[in-house]
Amino acid sequence: MKAIGQTRAKPTWWFSNVGTYRFVVYGVNVTLLMSVVSFMEGQRQNYKSTTERMNRYHLTTVAEAIAVREHLHVVEDAIVARALEARPPTAISSREPLLVAYPRIGTVLYLVEANIEKITTAQSVFHDSNFEELAARSKRQFSDLRANISDGLTQPSKVESAKRQLAGLALTVEQLRRLHTMEYDKLATALPLNNNRHVQLVIAIVTTLLAVSFVFTRQIFKMIERATDALSRSEERYRTLLESAPNAIVIVDSDARIVLVNSQAELMFGYRREDFIGQPVEMLIPLRYHDRHRQKRQKYLQQPVLRPMGEQLDLCGCRKDGSEFPVEVTLGPIETEEGIFVESTIHDITVRKNLEQEAAEYRDTLSHVSRISTMGEMATGIAHELNQPLTAIAAYSFTAKGLAEQVTECPHELREILEKLEDQAIRAGDIVQRLRKFATKTDSVRTITDLNALVGDVAKFVEPDSRKAETVLTLEFDEPSPKVMVDEIQVQQVLVNLIRNAIDAMQETPTSRREITISTRALQNGQAEVTVSDVGKGLSNDELEHVFDAFYSTKQGGMGLGMRISRTIVEAHGGTLWAKPNNGAGVTFAFTVPLENSHEQ
Amino acid sequence: MERIAAQKLTFAIAALLSLLLIGCSGKKTGEDLPPVLKIGVLPDESREKLAERYEPLRRYLSESLGLRCELVFYENYLAIVEAFGDGSIDLAYFGGLTFVQAMAAFDAVPLVMRDVDSRFTSYVVARADSTETDLAGYKNSAIAFGSRLSTSGHLMPRYFLAEQDITPETFFSKVHYSATHDATVEGVRDGTAEIGVVNSLIFNSMVADGRIEEGEFHIVWETPPYSNYVWAVQPSLGKTGRKKLRDAFLALSPSTEEHEEILRNMGAGGFYPSTAATFSELNEIALEMELIQ
Structure with a gap:
């Protein structure tokens, strides 16, 4: 688990660099080793050849010196034994006087000369003043000796002197031999792998250690390799799991630094993978929640269990571009050797939230509609109840007018009052009738309707209101009048709404300028458009955006339902209702309804 | 592969060691001769x-x-x-x-x-009348060395005896130490010890100047030169x-x-x-x- 933790910390790094690291280390090691080894081997070869050469010359010298010693013994014996038997010096005149005079001594001295010559030659490799001096001395002593003997060992004093010279030469050669033996021993001690037990022991130990460490290094590399492979496989499996998960997954370490994400997380938050790694997890949360999140995550670490995050809270994710979106998060602990890691599974619930909101709005509309219909039914009931007294008033007024005409002294004013009473009663009855008709919940029946006539009716209907508000209604009808397929009552309701709103919007507009323009127009796309423009205070962008929301109202005491209902009605007809600010003052509301032929199609 | 490398390493180390040795030996530097x-x-x-x-x-x-x-x-x-x-x-x-x-x-x-x-050597001598001709024959006999601190009368002979797996203290019945070479020879002659260890030069000179007679002793063993x-x-x-x-x-x-x-x-x-x-x-x-x- 630890390794996974590590790999999570630097996923790409691990994969790309384990191999590189291993090869670099191995390569550097091997290169260093080989260069050291080859350097040392070169040095050793060099040293060895020098040593061997030196050895050879040392040994030559030693062997020759021993030969000289033996030969000199022979010469000494010969001198002692035969000196006085020598032939007369007169005979010593030819090319090889010594050989002629003392054949045995002469022969041996030739051998000694050759020995000394070899020794002298051998010394030249050493450039050592000790050797050179002694070699020179031996050569000198030899020629003195030979000269002495060649002179003829005719007198005892000459024999004594020859013996002394012999001893001197023997000493010099022996000194040389001993010096060479000493040097040879020194070299032999210094020479690696020679018969020195301590050096051999040290070398054996060092060699063993090196061999062991070398093998171990290889083993360790192999183990690393295997471990890496195993890790790679488990990492691969884990990665596959992560990637196949439907949700975004973000894994953080105990310091809440992101160590691993899947590609769904990349898509969801808009960051690239490398942007996530090592960053605090708060990067995915709107700034205003950072403090709260830090506290919460500390608490989570004290009791890390698999559970949803922030239950009963609306959680918000924050994309790279700063936009926010609703999320649901499930937290799960992962125990690693580096502490507790936390795996967050993040689900983008934007769509669900939208659906929820729409459903809520739908419920609002439904409840409103049901209230309206309740009100409508109540209104119908009231209208029904009022209708009879109004009819009675009208009837009584008619009767009273007839009675008054039969009375001659009846004042003229009374007759007029009775007449107005009857008119008003009839008008009240009409209003009640219209109210009843308007509020009566009827099945939506769409009929071919003359749009201009419909608008004209509504204008008449709202005329009392507009007159009271000192507002001019201007009608601009398209000719010929568009024939639309609509539920006449519902569209009237929409228009009434729009006109009332327009009137309300111009309460602060000077009376001279208060005007509402209503237009009709047949469009090319099979729709007819109706517009209602005012010159009022207009709507801000925010108000324009929300003007169709339920329970939104710019008016004091407004219920905020009119526009919502109007839009529902228009959209139910397959049209659209929208608002746009005028170039000058005020707002234009427009809606479309289908033309009759479009419906047939 | 490893073996070759190890061998090469051995040589490298050996070369290093020898370099080290050479380096050490050349370390001391002193002045010329004193006045x-x-x-x-x-x-x-x-x-x-x-x-x-x-x-x-x-x-x-x-x-x-x-x-x-x-x-x-x-x-x-x-x-x-x-x-x-x-x-x-x-x-x-x-x-x-x-x-x-x-x-x-x-x-x-x-x-x-x-x-x-x-070219020094030491003799192990016995009286001429003793019949044993080698060291083994004098096992469990008494031996006389020269002075404890004498190189030729004690130390070098002891070294060469040890090379023959002879530890005087266990091999011989008794180990005497005499003050001088003369005393050793006299001790053997007097019977204090069956055999005695003596510097060959001194023994020969004793024979030469007549302090002992040649026929009185026989030489049982001579050490290698030292x-x-x-x-x-x-x-x-x-x-x-x-x-x-x-x-x-x-x-x-x-x-x-x-x-x-x-x-x-x-x-x-x-x-x-x-x-x-x-x-x-x-x-x-x-x-x-x-x-x-």
């Missing part, structure tokens, strides 16, 4: 005899080196080692054991030895000075008449160069006997 060279000689005879013996050498060294040389005499062996230790003498003529002591304690550097000094005496110098003396001194000794040749006198006085036919390795056996046995540390 006055003080020569200490082993007090194995009376002061007058010693002065007579070494005066020609002193004069020769003084002339050939071009500096003043002085002879210094001591009462006993220990005194010369101590004098060497406190630097009172520059050049000293040591016995075998005194030299390894001076080397162990004060890093004395061997310089030269007489030709005869490398080195005994040596001229050594202070370690502070530099390479150059050491070489100058050694060359002066090596140049003494019997072929020259005046040299012959000097050499004859010291009982030498000439000098050979010497190294510490010459005394490795003695060093070993001295360590074993806890005579040096």
Whole structure:
């Protein structure tokens, strides 16, 4: 688990660099080793050849010196034994006087000369003043000796002197031999792998250690390799799991630094993978929640269990571009050797939230509609109840007018009052009738309707209101009048709404300028458009955006339902209702309804 | 692959070690010869005899080196080692054991030895009437060594006996130590011990000057040759000075008449160069006997 933790910390790094690291280390090691080894081997070869050469010359010298010693013994014996038997010096005149005079001594001295010559030659490799001096001395002593003997060992004093010279030469050669033996021993001690037990022991130990460490290094590399492979496989499996998960997954370490994400997380938050790694997890949360999140995550670490995050809270994710979106998060602990890691599974619930909101709005509309219909039914009931007294008033007024005409002294004013009473009663009855008709919940029946006539009716209907508000209604009808397929009552309701709103919007507009323009127009796309423009205070962008929301109202005491209902009605007809600010003052509301032929199609 | 690399590594290490050794050996550097060279000689005879013996050498060294040389005499062996230790003498003529002591304690550097000094042997002698002809025959007999501290009367013979797997204390019934070589020989003659260990030169000289009769003893065993005496110098003396001194000794040749006198006085036919390795056996046995540390 630890390794996974590590790999999570630097996923790409691990994969790309384990191999590189291993090869670099191995390569550097091997290169260093080989260069050291080859350097040392070169040095050793060099040293060895020098040593061997030196050895050879040392040994030559030693062997020759021993030969000289033996030969000199022979010469000494010969001198002692035969000196006085020598032939007369007169005979010593030819090319090889010594050989002629003392054949045995002469022969041996030739051998000694050759020995000394070899020794002298051998010394030249050493450039050592000790050797050179002694070699020179031996050569000198030899020629003195030979000269002495060649002179003829005719007198005892000459024999004594020859013996002394012999001893001197023997000493010099022996000194040389001993010096060479000493040097040879020194070299032999210094020479690696020679018969020195301590050096051999040290070398054996060092060699063993090196061999062991070398093998171990290889083993360790192999183990690393295997471990890496195993890790790679488990990492691969884990990665596959992560990637196949439907949700975004973000894994953080105990310091809440992101160590691993899947590609769904990349898509969801808009960051690239490398942007996530090592960053605090708060990067995915709107700034205003950072403090709260830090506290919460500390608490989570004290009791890390698999559970949803922030239950009963609306959680918000924050994309790279700063936009926010609703999320649901499930937290799960992962125990690693580096502490507790936390795996967050993040689900983008934007769509669900939208659906929820729409459903809520739908419920609002439904409840409103049901209230309206309740009100409508109540209104119908009231209208029904009022209708009879109004009819009675009208009837009584008619009767009273007839009675008054039969009375001659009846004042003229009374007759007029009775007449107005009857008119008003009839008008009240009409209003009640219209109210009843308007509020009566009827099945939506769409009929071919003359749009201009419909608008004209509504204008008449709202005329009392507009007159009271000192507002001019201007009608601009398209000719010929568009024939639309609509539920006449519902569209009237929409228009009434729009006109009332327009009137309300111009309460602060000077009376001279208060005007509402209503237009009709047949469009090319099979729709007819109706517009209602005012010159009022207009709507801000925010108000324009929300003007169709339920329970939104710019008016004091407004219920905020009119526009919502109007839009529902228009959209139910397959049209659209929208608002746009005028170039000058005020707002234009427009809606479309289908033309009759479009419906047939 | 590993084996080759390991071998190469071995060589590399070996080369390193030898480099190290070479480096160490070349470490000491000292001055040239001192203005006055003080020569200490082993007090194995009376002061007058010693002065007579070494005066020609002193004069020769003084002339050939071009500096003043002085002879210094001591009462006993220990005194010369101590004098060497406190630097009172520059050049000293040591016995075998005194030299390894001076080397162990004060890093004395061997310089030269007489030709005869490398040809010492010791005899194991028995009375002529004893019938055994080799050492094994004297198992569980009493043996007499010379002085405990004598190189030729005790230490070197003990070393060579050990090489034959003979530990005197267990092999022989009794181990005596006599003060001198003469006493050893006398002890054997008197029957104090069946066999005695004696310096071959001394034994031969005893025979030569009639102190013992040739037929009185027979030689049971002779040790291999070993080195005994040596001229050594202070370690502070530099390479150059050491070489100058050694060359002066090596140049003494019997072929020259005046040299012959000097050499004859010291009982030498000439000098050979010497190294510490010459005394490795003695060093070993001295360590074993806890005579040096």
